[in-house]
Amino acid sequence: MKIIQERFSIKTKGFNDCVDLTDILTQTLHASRIQSGLIHIFIPGSTAGVTTIEYESGAVADLKAAIARMAPENMHYNHDARWGDGNGFSHVRSALIGPSLTVPVADGRPVLGTWQQVILIDCDNRPRNRSCMITVMGI
Amino acid sequence: MKIIQERFSIKTKGFNDCVDLTDILTQTLHASRIQSGLIHIFIPGSTAGVTTIEYESGAVADLKAAIARMAPENMHYNHDARWGDGNGFSHVRSALIGPSLTVPVADGRPVLGTWQQVILIDCDNRPRNRSCMITVMGI
Amino acid sequence: MKIIQERFSIKTKGFNDCVDLTDILTQTLHASRIQSGLIHIFIPGSTAGVTTIEYESGAVADLKAAIARMAPENMHYNHDARWGDGNGFSHVRSALIGPSLTVPVADGRPVLGTWQQVILIDCDNRPRNRSCMITVMGI
Numbered sequence: 001m002k003i004i005q006e007r008f009s010i011k012t013k014g015f016n017d018c019v020d021l022t023d024i025l026t027q028t029l030h031a032s033r034i035q036s037g038l039i040h041i042f043i044p045g046s047t048a049g050v051t052t053i054e055y056e057s058g059a060v061a062d063l064k065a066a067i068a069r070m071a072p073e074n075m076h077y078n079h080d081a082r083w084g085d086g087n088g089f090s091h092v093r094s095a096l097i098g099p100s101l102t103v104p105v106a107d108g109r110p111v112l113g114t115w116q117q118v119i120l121i122d123c124d125n126r127p128r129n130r131s132c133m134i135t136v137m138g139i
Numbered sequence: 140m141k142i143i144q145e146r147f148s149i150k151t152k153g154f155n156d157c158v159d160l161t162d163i164l165t166q167t168l169h170a171s172r173i174q175s176g177l178i179h180i181f182i183p184g185s186t187a188g189v190t191t192i193e194y195e196s197g198a199v200a201d202l203k204a205a206i207a208r209m210a211p212e213n214m215h216y217n218h219d220a221r222w223g224d225g226n227g228f229s230h231v232r233s234a235l236i237g238p239s240l241t242v243p244v245a246d247g248r249p250v251l252g253t254w255q256q257v258i259l260i261d262c263d264n265r266p267r268n269r270s271c272m273i274t275v276m277g278i
Numbered sequence: 279m280k281i282i283q284e285r286f287s288i289k290t291k292g293f294n295d296c297v298d299l300t301d302i303l304t305q306t307l308h309a310s311r312i313q314s315g316l317i318h319i320f321i322p323g324s325t326a327g328v329t330t331i332e333y334e335s336g337a338v339a340d341l342k343a344a345i346a347r348m349a350p351e352n353m354h355y356n357h358d359a360r361w362g363d364g365n366g367f368s369h370v371r372s373a374l375i376g377p378s379l380t381v382p383v384a385d386g387r388p389v390l391g392t393w394q395q396v397i398l399i400d401c402d403n404r405p406r407n408r409s410c411m412i413t414v415m416g417i
Contacts, residue, residue: 001140001142003279036142037142038179038276044390044391051234051238053185053230053233053234058216058217058219061217062231063235069209071340077336077340079332082334088340091340095337096341097235098237098330099330100379102239104272111181112183115184115185116183116238133384135315135316137276138142140279176281190373190374192324192372198356198373200356201355201356201357202370202374205370205374235374242378243283243411245283245411250411252323252409255324256324
């Protein structure tokens with residue numbers, strides 16, 4: 001049983017910017033030579049999340065709109081009132097999406113659907129250099 | 140440390156159909172003879188998700204209604220405008236629920252609450268044969 | 279490769295009470311002496327969830343409000359109509375948040391952002407003694 005960890009830096013635009021992580025994931029997995037197990041993706045930080053979607057501009061726009069409905073930009077946030085960061089909506093959105101995703105690995109590949117990509121959603125209110133931690137565990 | 144993987148096919152009705160996976164999970168775990176570790180459930184595909192709930196018709200109906208409020212069927216979706224699939228709401232719902240769940244294993248059993256079942260939610264707009272990948276990792 | 283499991287009991291007030299689990303997590307990890315791998319947090323039970331947020335009263339209040347918007351207390355729930363528990367909203371909220379979170383471990387520490395804490399959200403309609411299961415897997 002092996003554990004491989006890699007940390008990546010990803011440039012984002014904030015404001016629900018969705019970045020496809022599937023290639024990074026697959027490359028990390030191939031380099032690890034692990035054939036069977038789990039690959040785990042985590043975003044250290046409280047204003048971004050990770051999930052899967054069919055990564056085409058329509059579905060991505062629809063997801064962004066739904067996330068904005070759950071925690072709109074233009075309403076009162078106690079976080080902003082207290083700290084003046086202006087990114088109260090970013091914290092709420094990220095907590096609801098969650099920073100963690102685990103994908104099975106079989107035959108040396110991530111077991112994803114044909115139209116299913118792993119995405120980072122950056123909910124912050126400015127461009128960011130995001131850290132993304134990938135852990136592969138298996139044989 | 141062992142890794143056991145099993146893939147199951149599950150018939151669903153789509154439209155937020157919720158299927159209880161707890162028995163499949165428990166049987167896969169027993170067959171693996173793993174006593175301590177983690178059991179991971181993943182739905183390959185971009186129009187279904189996995190979570191836990193008390194699997195009784197009332198709570199399940201309430202969950203379906205809440206998911207429908209987050210991404211209603213009868214609104215504009217860019218995914219549909221672009222591809223004509225008619226399942227833009229399915230993609231958004233699935234991305235929000237997430238395709239991945241990990242449950243601890245202790246004494247050879249999944250550590251779930253008494254009233255807590257693991258469910259697949261199929262958000263697609265038609266019946267599907269769903270693939271479900273279960274990975275058990277432990278000793 | 280080692281597996282360490284610890285179960286904790288946590289007092290909560292219910293009604294979206296958010297409890298910071300980061301110290302418990304870090305202490306369990308240190309005691310395990312595992313340097314590299316994954317730490318998994320799970321809430322057995324169908325009326326609580328786990329996620330991450332910047333644990334300060336403003337952001338926590340904003341998250342509670344968003345969760346309440348997703349499944350308000352004062353609406354009809356089929357679960358309540360059927361069982362009279364009065365906590366239909368708790369079940370829906372918990373299913374949407376999810377009971378499971380996995381955090382990477384590197385250099386013997388959980389890889390969290392500076393302002394990112396792991397929280398238990400108790401969605402039930404009364405104070406509870408919550409069980410929380412922590413599993414550390416790694417080397």
